[in-house]
Amino acid sequence: MAVCCDLEVDVNGEETFMVDKKVIASYCGRLSKLFGKSTGSARNLKVIFNDFPGGAENFELLSRFCYNSGRIDVTPSNISFLHSGSLFMEMNSSVSGTPNLLEETEKSLKGMNFWAWSELLITIKQCQDLLPFPSSSGSLEKCVDSLIGRMATSSEPSPCPSTSSPDSSGVRFSCDTGSTESLKNSCSRATWWFEDLLVLSTNLVEMVIKSMVLRKFDHSIISRFLFYYQKSKCYTGTPDEKRNVVETVIDMLYILDWNSVSFKSLFGILRVSLNLNIRKCSRTKLECMIGSQMDQATLDNMLIPSPYGMNYLYNVNLVLRFLKAFLHGGISQTSPTQLRKVASLMDLYIAEVAPDPCLKASKFLALTMALPDSAKRFI
Template sequence: MAAKFCYGVNFEITPANVAHLSCAAAYLEMTGDYSGDNLSSRTQEYLESVVYKRLELCLEILTQCETLLPLADELNIVPRCIDAIASKACAEQIAISFSRLEYSGSGRLHMSRHASCEGDWWIEDLSVLRVDFYQRVIAAMKCRGVRPESIAASLVNYAQKELNKKSPSENEKQVVEAIVGLLPDEKCVIPIGFLFGLLRSGVSLDCAVACRLDLERRIGSQLEMATLDDLLIPSFRHAGDTLFDVDTVHRILACFFQHKDESDEDGMEDESSDVFDECDTPLPPSQTSLFKVAKLLDHYLAEIAPDANLKLSKFIAIAETLPTHARTVHDSLYRAIDIYLKVRSIVSLMLGLFQYLIHGVC
């Protein structure tokens, strides 16, 4: 087509060829420095008047630019497409939010419950992007102020598509690390089951330590929402180790208590000076979450107890993570200990656990 342009043959610039033509024009120096009517200016005009105004066309151009790097980046095609996508997604959410404002029965203005899920049609469309382009688009959206819930939904959708392929790809590790780096900071925006899924992938793919620690911290801050299946993370180490990754769960518990301590300190600062009757005072959220985690942990101990490779020191370390007041009853803990002993039937183990029961529980 560049040759057709040189010989004055008429041709049509379309979304399917504009990126290639723009790069060819730059490479062949068919720019305004040599002619007023040049291929570079014609492709630039098409990009400005057609492509950058439509989100779906920007996505189409980005997929074409995957084979045109670094020239497409240097010509500002990629950055302009990314900025256009982020701007339009944000503008559409704002427009829909204003159009869905309603007055409640009390006369107060509030958001329609359907408004928050509209304007997110782009979530599925972004899944066609290569991970490095996707990462740049989401980062731009966060800077533009796109809702954290929408960002989270897009991340979940992208991860499910990229990490659940029938034939594993070589860039799965890059995908996990990129998604973790893009996770919103707001608590409970990302489902905890999804965080555990990312952590499993991160461990199996040997992702960066910082990536895994970030996931453990996020999980720890909302551990009370986890299920037993979430905690049963397979061990991907050498033979002779435990069936489940006990060390990771131990670190997650440490993150939970660190978060709880910080929340308790904030709660003490905000606590009212009013005195309430102790029987009428509801449990603070941190205490409720503590009891939930205690129950979950004892069920976890019972599940890992039959593992012949689980050392007594690790079993006790997990059990001792909880403070004594966290367990209102100890039936589940005794059951876990009973399972552990029946599998081994070793006197020395019984003595060690007996000492733990005397000093830790009683």
């Protein structure tokens, strides 16, 4: 029996398929509505899709479902494609008593909490490749919820003691060498997922982090992951890709408890960002986070070269913005110890930049007057 191929389907300009109109339309409500109840023998019918989720690969998968009498194995490796495709093609009607594809995929998604971790990663990676369609369908949110739920049940809420500094842990995923073996194991349980989530795009990282914050994850663990993500992603990639990563990481760090964020690592991001021309709003957030912990800074931290094209040696304007952020809550909100450290630091900084012949007198004066006299008495 000859195979009928009376419908030409152009999928996103990637590939053109010749299919049986009757077979495909019987399962796809979108095409069924398009063709109506016509039984004419018109030839050379053509449909063009410009935004088909999953492209040609997914259309071929859906076609197999149709040609196989409405049967297909729904697995974690294809469920994102099948679900988004069935929604797009309105495959929500049963044919000859077989379950419709949309119903099958949604039933499988409900069992996502019982999947293996590797299966969740495969599915969320596919959702990522299909954006923005999975977001509108709700399947992406289900994936993220399951992913974070698995992380929560496998990690302890406070893997490291609150007295340990984020700087001491950095992104090495281990506690202080003097810690007990059980504490090391606890830290490992809290960070085992870091490497796996490097496959996520910045959009998904933002979605995951916000969900983790809502679920009361330890902010120090979240910040360590963000620094790890930034360092890993910035090894390669174009300047635009690096800029996007850095901006996303800064924006996510900003919503955390800043006391849980490594001051040393913030300066690491600052050095990277200076060469990337990041958005002003992200730069301001980073400066606020650094400035709020300025009492932890060293003179070396402050000696940041001036921007390209400037004559003076050091970026005095940046340090002044740090000071503004440090004093944002008012001097009454700052402890005498913090004021003493920052005042001493500024004395060292002023002594270092003073010999610069290109430094304008107005900038030097601004540095000397940045801290109120009431702060200097703590020195």
